[in-house]
Amino acid sequence: MAEQMRVVTKDIEIPGIDTLAVYQAHGGYAALRKALAMEPVAVMEEVKISGLRGRGGAGFPTGMKWSFLAKGSSKPTYLACNADESEPGTFKDRMIMERLPHRLVEGVLISAYATGTKTAFIYIRGELKQAARQVGRAIQEAYDAGLAGKNIMGTGIDIDIILHRGAGAYICGEETALMESLEGKRGYPRLKPPFPAAAGIYGGPTVINNCETLSTVPLILANGGAWYAGIGTEKSKGTRIFCVSGHVNKPGNYELPMGTPLRTIIDDYAGGVLGGKRVKAIIPGGSSTPMLDASKLDIPMDYESVAAAGSMLGAAGVIVLDEDTCIVGAVLRMTEFYRDESCGKCTPCREGTYWLVELLERLEHGGGRGSDIALLRDICDNISGKSFCPLGDAATSSIISSIKLFADEYLYHVTQGRCLVGEGARQAIAAH
């Protein structure tokens, strides 16, 4: 198997790297020491030079985000690490937290220092118990070793890290819903503006970054922003942890330079399609990103190329669907997720996702009508761009893209009352 390019996941294979002693033996916290010797603005500058963009999905330049942090607020500023990794098809943050918790802690400390923040929160998805245990232990070790808390490394700098576990809601990965949840409230997204950089957690200016993003920071500090910027493509710099799942022989996380072709990721790293079948569709960035068909297998996996192909790199959760996958069934499963995870705040997402599932369900099980396909598209149009937060838009991606690419499968369900391919194709026509 081809070698990965380990930057964020550097040393992940080393036994005991999750402990402070081993992590430090391999150069851990040297980047923090280096950063603390610099001016915060210089640290921020280094991250700007690196071209690091947010790994949560939106891909916003990290250094620029930091520089937006409101200055002169009467309230304290906060740093939040978004580790509420819940997007179907993503599992990179979980691996970092479980196996390299100190990389995250170090990244949080450097980033907090760079942004002049004294309190950092790590918000971990509720279901990720082992990750929370590992990060919690790493924080404790850091405190015990004087790497966090008061007077870090004798520099007189104080940074507290508070671990907060979510209660299991996809919406809390949305930055403002995360903040509501963190404050002990119901996880509803907030009205923007004000944006978190102006008023976030407890009303204080807040920087919020994804777990992978923050875990990249120590390496940028250690090797320099220019070094990091030398990896990847012109606009999508650095490496990316691709989470490959679905019908592949070796699902898993693969850290590779931005721009690595999709086919390379699937064939050379993920071991090819299960059972030697052909690829029918790929969801390149997690379930909220539009599907692509097999004709797009050769696109480079960077923000721009994936966007040009009609989808989004998102959180780099590559889901591979083989030729025997019933698209309607797969879309139904994904839409059920969005229905169940809709927070219920706004009408289109709350009611629309429910209706979509009802329609997909009857299509999948042979009760669909010819008009249902157009209705699905129109409901998606009434949700997309009309919902309060991007969750509504996310729920429509798979439906819109799949109807565009695989209309024949939908029509087959209407006319034949069963699936065109896969398990459902062999079932008798449902009576209706």
Next chain:
Amino acid sequence: MSQPTNDVPMVNLTIDGRQVTVPKGTVVWKAAQLAGIEIPIYCYHPKMPPLGACRMCFVEIEKMPKPPQTSCTTEVTEGMVVHTDTELVKKARQGTLEFLLINHPLDCPICDKGGECELQDFTLRYGPGASRFDLKKRHFQKPIPVSENVLLDRERCIACQRCVRFTQDIAREPGLIMEERGFRTMVGVDPNAPFDSIFSGNTVEMCPVGALTAKSYRFMTRPWELRRTPSVCPGCAVGCNVRVDVRVDRVLRLMSRTNDAIDDGWLCDRGRWGYAAVNDPDRLRVPLVRKNGELREVTWDEALDAVAQRLRTLSPAQIGGIGSTHTTNEEAYLFQKILRDGLKTNNIDHFHGVFPAASMNASSGATGAMPWVFTGTIAGLDHAQEIILLGADPYQQQPVLDLRIKKALRNGARLTVISAEPSRIDRIAHRVMRIKSGGEAAIARTLTQVVVAEHLWRGTFAEVNETQLARYGERLKDYTPERIAIAFGLEAEDLRTVARTIAGAHGAVIVYDEMTTRTTGNETLAADVLDLGLLTDNVTQPNAGVGPLFSDANSLGARDMGVLPDVAPGYRALAKPGLDYAAMLGGGVRGLWVMGADPARHMSDPAALAKLETLVVQDMRLTATAQYAHVVLPALSYAEKTGSFTNLERCVQAVRRAMPPLPGARADWEILRAVGNRLGLNWTYRSPSDITKEIATSVPLYADLTREALGSQGQRWNFAGGREADGVLSDGGQLPANGSLPLSH
């Protein structure tokens, strides 16, 4: 909320081709409303911050990305061009309405909201003609009681969260919450806290659909059968503006009329559902006269003759009158007039708090701060910096003021509660001091003592009177924080802190309940609080004010109208004061005329009333007092007559007849007129307006008062006399010649 003021710059924009100018900070929806352009909406409520949840109020704004935009969350900007009727907007609205209706039962024909339902109306105006949803709608058990008085029909709910946001953000009480998530989202009751708010009825009024209904109104009528009359809530001294909705001859509900200066759009449950007394089947319909020891039904003529005859046999000194805090100003005025002019007695009083003798202010009455009138305004509370509840519990007594205080807290005010009994607002107060009952006056003196001892006084009054302050401080020397702290188990430093914050605040409000003054130890409370206010310049400063919170709808009106033994209307001192309430009930008179009051409730031995030679009672019901009466005259409720009430900040407001009078009963003023004429007074008042005119010409405090001037939302007659005149202390700095001052005790 977006009233233009001098300091807020105005913004020009175009909505559907119309030029609109609104204050900066206004949201597009509000701007459209001001321009007379309707944008359908559900989750937005003018008294709450925008939520942006219903996705109904879409508009298209030129040069803004990602159309359509929600108009409730978008603030206006200069030159903005808004369209509310584009194809994009129409489709988005139709989409949202279709979504809202997929699970909404179309039970409009049996839904109480039908006919005034925003979902029904907007669907008619903006919705798709038919739904494409051809699946089964959800069903729930119904109705679900969420409180004693409010029922929830869950399937009708459109999850706009108005009710939940009201309880959580406006009333700041637990109770209603959003349960579950996604399409399972529903309103529910907090499992850890019942929805027992005294403001629960507001959630019913705010609900845009028929999800929350009042038990008392459910299935009683169709809304178009109601006759709606603007009036004033008779429940307490706040004077919330209500609309009385009557079906034929029954009041079926009270709705808010939103007077920003008084109720801010809210009602309390006590006021909202207090109309049961009007509909009470046990109301008196026929006059009663005692014959052979029993009250017998008689004609009005016989009853009125009996009253006149009985009263004529007594000398002026033997007659007394007890007036009401519930009747109108016109009736209160006429009541004292009949006793003074017709029966030549000053034995007149009503049940009220203890205040410095009203006559003491006689000479300055028209110009000085009266210790029995709150010197601030209700609306001024919004921006008060410090609020001190000193033996006051608005939540129980003047509930809508509790919401006003909570609004002030949202605006950054700090609340100190000093009281003997715990209250619901303690939970969110910044400081709570539990004292012994009757200790409120001592606390006020202590705070003043600190102000004097630490030289914290400020303002014109204190400067003018600076030479006397040392003498005054000497008089308060026993009221040191240390001594009072020990007496009440408080911290002396906390008392000092309170005094300092009062003295340093940009607007401190210090209020006590009128009835707190009746507790032994609090006889001087009114004067003590006014002193504290005067010395700290919190009497006339904007957003400041000191004084009592009255109990009843016309408590202050009864005082102003001279239903007192020592002053004529408008506090003109009388040479020979009459007997007061206690003296009259304690055997001081042989004949007693009671209008709209039930003194038996305040007597340890009500049977003593039986000793009276003559007891005349005007009331809606056979009260405990009426049971001892010789003549009982059935009276009308506020909903059946016209007149005016004066609220606790002296806003005079019109009460309007909302329904035909109960057959057989008469308005108190009509009864007084009939008796007056039998006493030879030759009164020609044709309506309460004639009495209003007389008040306007004979009572300086109410000079120029006309029903027209009251308009739909009342007029504030200031303590300086005349409409909205400036307070005297801010205007020249002369202290009231013989006010309640330091100097008065």
